[in-house]
Amino acid sequence: MKTKIFCLSAFFLIAGMIRAQSQPQLRYTVSMPQAAKGKFHISLDAAWFNQDSVVLKMPNWMPGYYQLMNYANTVDSFVAQNINGTPLTVRKTNNNTWVILNKKNSPFRVTYQIQTKRKFVANSFIDSAHAYIVPANHFMYVASMLQLPVQVKINSADQPRFKKIATGLELVKGKTNVFTAPNFDILYDCPILVGDLHELPAFKVRGVPHRFIGYNMGSFDEVLFMNTLQKAIEQGVNIIDHIPFKEYTFIGIGPGRGGIEHLNNTTVSFSGNELKTPADINRIMNFLSHEYFHHYNVKRIRPVELGPFDYDKGSKTTQLWISEGLSVYFEYLMVKRAKIVDRTMFLNNIANNITAHENNPGKAYQSLLQASYNTWADGPFGTSGADKNKAISYYDKGPIVGMLLDLAIRNASNNQFSLDHVMRLMYKTYYQQLQRGFTDAEFQAACEQMAGKSLANEFEYISTTKELDYQKYLGYAGLTLTSTEVEKSGQKKLQYKIGVLPSLNPDQLAILNSWLGD
Ligand SMILES: [Zn+2]
Known part of the structure; x- marks a missing residue:
């Protein structure tokens, strides 16, 4: 019996390895050596594509903000190379499409930079104090393969002030700053904020933790603010009578206007310094309730x-x-x-x-x-x-x-x-x-x-x-x-x-x- 079990296990192990190898693999790394210049450096390690040409596309917009953003315009220095470091032929067939010519099933690496200029909730931004990553502005998908799983590693070693990361993405077990998404729709739904972030006192609604993490949130009565927010959120939950996630996070991207909703988080422009009058509280609580109700x-x-x-x-x-x-x-x-x-x-x-x-x-x-x-x-x-x-x-x-x-x-x-x-x-x-x-x-x-x-x-x-x-x-x-x-x-x-x-x-x-x- 024991031998038989071993043989079966070995078979499944080998079959599993073949399956794992035949599944195309996409691993992104985001580095930030030029944060002060507004630049992100991206590298993509790709493997197991059973085709001689791979078509990479940058989205033109992000769900939640219904305007064409033409994120491809922020890309420069696009290079592809094979595992030996030999450059691969790249054909740019339109503004947001890059075709890489490669031998099928040969791993390859793509690198490019994202130049950011404007602080806004619907596009990426970086300076020497923080980084806001809008995945649709950052990570190219393989044409017709949005369903592929993807890993993202955040390498902020160059920036000592970038101590914490807030995102709705799942952390890869046993790894630091490496996240995973089961497909690109989920990836594009999970912005990433990096910096010297502060977390407000969390609360639970029907046993589900609700967190608020942000950058440059100002000085205010955090306990009172979160108690007030909790009351509004409870009313939102009462309308639908169900909570579909294990945890929800408000991600404060700094002072400004505008927020974008996601499945288990929202990115919001926020400054607690603005919570001065009843009219301010009305406006800010309405805004946060709006983004929450969108889930x-x-x-x-x-x-x-x-x-x-x-x-x-x-x-x-x-x-x-x-x-x-x-x-x-x-x-x-x-x-x-x-x-x-x-x-x-x-x-x-x-x-x-x-x-x-x-x-x-x-x-x-x-x-x-x-x-x-x-x-x-x-x-x-x-x-x-x-x-x-x-x-x-x-x-x-x-x-x-x-x-x-x-x-x-x-x-x-x-x-x-x-x-x-x-x-x-x-x-x-x-x-x-x-x-x-x-x-x-x-x-x-x-x-x-x-x-x-x-x-x-x-x-x-x-x-x-x-x-x-x-x-x-x-x-x-x-x-x-x-x-x-x-x-x-x-x-x-x-x-x-x-x-x-x-x-x-x-x-x-x-x-x-x-x-x-x-
Ligand atoms: Zn809205």
């Missing part, structure tokens, strides 16, 4: 077009008003229900979106579906296209329509169901059960299932430029919209405000209180 809404409850991603051309969808606009709506709700802001500030947040939208002439030209689809040309806020007066921002109209839909569902279902239930249903159906993205029609069907009736009229607010009937929907919660004319920068505009009606009937009161968690 549900867009990373898991996702438009059908957002995965697999087209890293060349961008993945266009008509549903960013859901992914982005409703994440704005739910950020407000998380912060209100956590009692971080009062009812007035919550209503002001939405009224500010109404003011921005109603004063935008683009409202007569572009629907939410069009704004979502055209964002690649119009810019993230609908302000950088050919004619900004004919575009809207789904960050403004999205949360407004989210509120109208929510109030319509609450009213139609006698306050039994809400947009919270729609999101929970979408998560269960499309993420957990079907494991795919959803279509426009499927989102509408989920809303109508919760409302128990057709919402065709309400969905015209999404597919057309029809004027929004605010009073009808706000009335379901005993609220009303008023406006006053104000002058700003020499231009007259209407400033909107949402207030509570003088007297509320029991139905209105029930909707208002359950909606806002009062």
